[in-house]
Amino acid sequence: MKNFNIETKCVQAGYTPKNGEPREIPIYQSTTFKYDTSEDMGKLFDLEASGYFYSRLQNPTCDYVAAKICALEGGSAAMLTSSGQSANFFSIFNIANAGDHVISSASIYGGTFNLFNVTMRKMGIEFTFISPDSTEEEIRKAFKPNTKAVFGETIANPTLHVLDIEKWAKIAHENGVPLIVDNTFPTPINCRPFEWGADIVTHATTKYMDGHASTIGGCIVDSGKFDWMAHKEKFPGLTTPDDSYHGIVYAEKFGKEGAFITKATAQLMRDFGCTQSPQSAYYINLGLESLHLRMAKHCENGLKVAKYLQSDSRIEWVIFPELEGDKYHETAKKYMPNGTCGVVSFAVKGGRKSAEKFMKNLKLAAIETHVADARTCCLHPANATHRQLTDEQLKEAGISPSLVRYSCGIENADDLIADIKQALDNM
Numbered sequence: 001m002k003n004f005n006i007e008t009k010c011v012q013a014g015y016t017p018k019n020g021e022p023r024e025i026p027i028y029q030s031t032t033f034k035y036d037t038s039e040d041m042g043k044l045f046d047l048e049a050s051g052y053f054y055s056r057l058q059n060p061t062c063d064y065v066a067a068k069i070c071a072l073e074g075g076s077a078a079m080l081t082s083s084g085q086s087a088n089f090f091s092i093f094n095i096a097n098a099g100d101h102v103i104s105s106a107s108i109y110g111g112t113f114n115l116f117n118v119t120m121r122k123m124g125i126e127f128t129f130i131s132p133d134s135t136e137e138e139i140r141k142a143f144k145p146n147t148k149a150v151f152g153e154t155i156a157n158p159t160l161h162v163l164d165i166e167k168w169a170k171i172a173h174e175n176g177v178p179l180i181v182d183n184t185f186p187t188p189i190n191c192r193p194f195e196w197g198a199d200i201v202t203h204a205t206t207k208y209m210d211g212h213a214s215t216i217g218g219c220i221v222d223s224g225k226f227d228w229m230a231h232k233e234k235f236p237g238l239t240t241p242d243d244s245y246h247g248i249v250y251a252e253k254f255g256k257e258g259a260f261i262t263k264a265t266a267q268l269m270r271d272f273g274c275t276q277s278p279q280s281a282y283y284i285n286l287g288l289e290s291l292h293l294r295m296a297k298h299c300e301n302g303l304k305v306a307k308y309l310q311s312d313s314r315i316e317w318v319i320f321p322e323l324e325g326d327k328y329h330e331t332a333k334k335y336m337p338n339g340t341c342g343v344v345s346f347a348v349k350g351g352r353k354s355a356e357k358f359m360k361n362l363k364l365a366a367i368e369t370h371v372a373d374a375r376t377c378c379l380h381p382a383n384a385t386h387r388q389l390t391d392e393q394l395k396e397a398g399i400s401p402s403l404v405r406y407s408c409g410i411e412n413a414d415d416l417i418a419d420i421k422q423a424l425d426n427m
């Protein structure tokens with residue numbers, strides 16, 4: 001599949017049936033797998049042989065779908081997780097423990113911010129949040145001797161700040177740590193962070209990948225490029241023996257290409273069990289088969305709606321990276337020349353109350369805690385996903401209290417615009 005274009009990979013990568021096998025990926029609805037001898041089973045438990053034994057760790061249906069996402073991102077290994085949250089949690093916790101430090105962009109999804117700033121802090125991991133627009137000097141200054149990773153979102157949810165991946169990767173590498181990028185909003189159709197130096201990519205497959213608001217899920221993809229052994233003392237979990245697997249050293253046994261995902265599967269899935277179900281993986285795959293078609297339509301609608309909003313005097317401001325004059329226009333053009341996503345952020349004149357009234361007036365766009373669905377939906381983050389943030393934290397995250405996050409579906413853009421117009425007319 002390596003040499004095919006991304007559209008072909010969306011449809012066919014990950015699962016290639018042999019003679020007489022099912023055309024569509026089979027759902028292995030089984031917790032367990034049968035072996036002839038205990039010896040065979042023992043080899044699996046020692047990570048000496050690859051194979052399935054218990055679906056809390058791995059399941060063939062989930063692995064077909066992970067392999068497809070891996071091919072789309074151009075990675076070396078991947079795993080599905082039960083949600084985007086667990087993907088981001090694992091991506092950090094696989095390399096940072098109590099006493100360690102992580103640098104994160106302050107412009108990230110509210111759920112991720114809470115995970116990092118509250119829950120993972122309780123686990124003893126310290127986070128420093130800095131603006132995605134930080135200068136090279138400002139990013140360098142955030143490093144500490146115990147920093148283990150740098151984290152950001154390609155296009156931030158909901159501020160639509162665009163990360164200068166090449167710059168952040170360069171500084172992460174200068175300091176001997178990987179850059180982890182949550183690539184949920186553009187999907188690999190529009191941006192492949194590994195091509196710009198990112199080391200690990202995460203996804204909420206819940207969003208565009210599923211695309212039909214049917215299935216919560218996540219994915220972690222490894223580029224296979226980060227040299228853990230070159231920074232042996234920073235990443236003991238990967239570079240020193242794991243006693244729970246008879247002293248295996250992941251970075252030695254599985255190399256740069258396999259160490260990160262194997263460790264996350266063998267330790268974190270084993271212990272936390274944030275497993276994707278095979279049935280849900282099947283739904284995610286159905287979404288992936290049309291991802292390239294849907295992304296093009298989401299982007300087309302996003303741009304049309306953003307341009308309309310820009311022209312309406314009742315709108316205070318519009319953020320959409322593809323708009324001429326947007327703060328991130330040039331960065332978006334560099335990393336996402338074919339389009340960004342279908343999410344548009346804007347404010348209706350009149351502040352927080354106007355946002356609420358406007359959204360109530362919408363007829364086609366539903367108010368939902370969701371984005372990236374085939375059906376247009378919208379949300380008022382200050383009242384929902386980012387409700388737990390103080391005004392100061394909202395400001396730091398770049399979220400205005402009047403921000404409306406409007407996620408264009410794949411309907412006809414004229415109908416979306418007419419709906420917005422009537423909502424504004426009836427204010």
Ligand SMILES: *Cc1c(COP(=O)(O)O)cnc(C)c1O
Pocket residue numbers: 083084085086088109111112153157182184185203204205206207216217218
């Ligand atoms: C939704 C979202 C998540 C969390 O995904 P869940 O599947 O809801 O856990 C993480 N990152 C981004 C950018 C998201 O939009």
